[in-house]
Amino acid sequence: DAKTTQPNSMESNEEEPVHLPCNHSTISGTDYIHWYRQLPSQGPEYVIHGLTSNVNNRMASLAIAEDRKSSTLILHRATLRDAAVYYCILRGMYSGGGADGLTFGKGTHLIIQP
Amino acid sequence: KAGVTQTPRYLIKTRGQQVTLSCSPISGHRSVSWYQQTPGQGLQFLFEYFSETQRNKGNFPGRFSGRQFSNSRSEMNVSTLELGDSALYLCASSLTGTGANVLTFGAGSRLTVL
Numbered sequence: 001d002a003k004t005t006q007p008n009s010m011e012s013n014e015e016e017p018v019h020l021p022c023n024h025s026t027i028s029g030t031d032y033i034h035w036y037r038q039l040p041s042q043g044p045e046y047v048i049h050g051l052t053s054n055v056n057n058r059m060a061s062l063a064i065a066e067d068r069k070s071s072t073l074i075l076h077r078a079t080l081r082d083a084a085v086y087y088c089i090l091r092g093m094y095s096g097g098g099a100d101g102l103t104f105g106k107g108t109h110l111i112i113q114p
Numbered sequence: 115k116a117g118v119t120q121t122p123r124y125l126i127k128t129r130g131q132q133v134t135l136s137c138s139p140i141s142g143h144r145s146v147s148w149y150q151q152t153p154g155q156g157l158q159f160l161f162e163y164f165s166e167t168q169r170n171k172g173n174f175p176g177r178f179s180g181r182q183f184s185n186s187r188s189e190m191n192v193s194t195l196e197l198g199d200s201a202l203y204l205c206a207s208s209l210t211g212t213g214a215n216v217l218t219f220g221a222g223s224r225l226t227v228l
Contacts, residue, residue: 099162102147102159103158
């Protein structure tokens, strides 16, 4: 089973920031937090990942709680092209976390309103 | 840098037949993982191969099998096809499969079983 919990769906308006939450209360000290997204009719694509500190890249920001039991993917200014299913997974530092580290769950379906 | 290539992209089989799908990872990537995606079940992990050895396995029947070659290319096989095997089959590659490595997905092979 997936080691993360995400809301089934979220809705946001175009050009506004979006905060996608992920709970991972059983995270271990060596688990990386990864985010991927899947646009319609495409394979999933990497968004961002981090271990302990907040991370920024050209696509998004990842905010990791101090106790690491939750994280938030931040899209700073959503566009219609950001409408996708967003997956949060934990991957172990040394071996990827076994089968659990490759279990994606259902993700959050993000709907962007124009 | 070429991405992950999956072939064939689309195929139609009948019940009882078998099918082989191919995945060519990004050059230098040694870990390949496979997933089944259906509308009802979401993205489900099948198995992961690293250096020609199956390293992790999901909860699928023995009709689903795979292998990895010395050049890291991987194939998966489904024998005695059932209607419920109709799905999008995705593969992902990563450098070594550890948590710091990013997963890169292919576009998938869409299998229809009639």
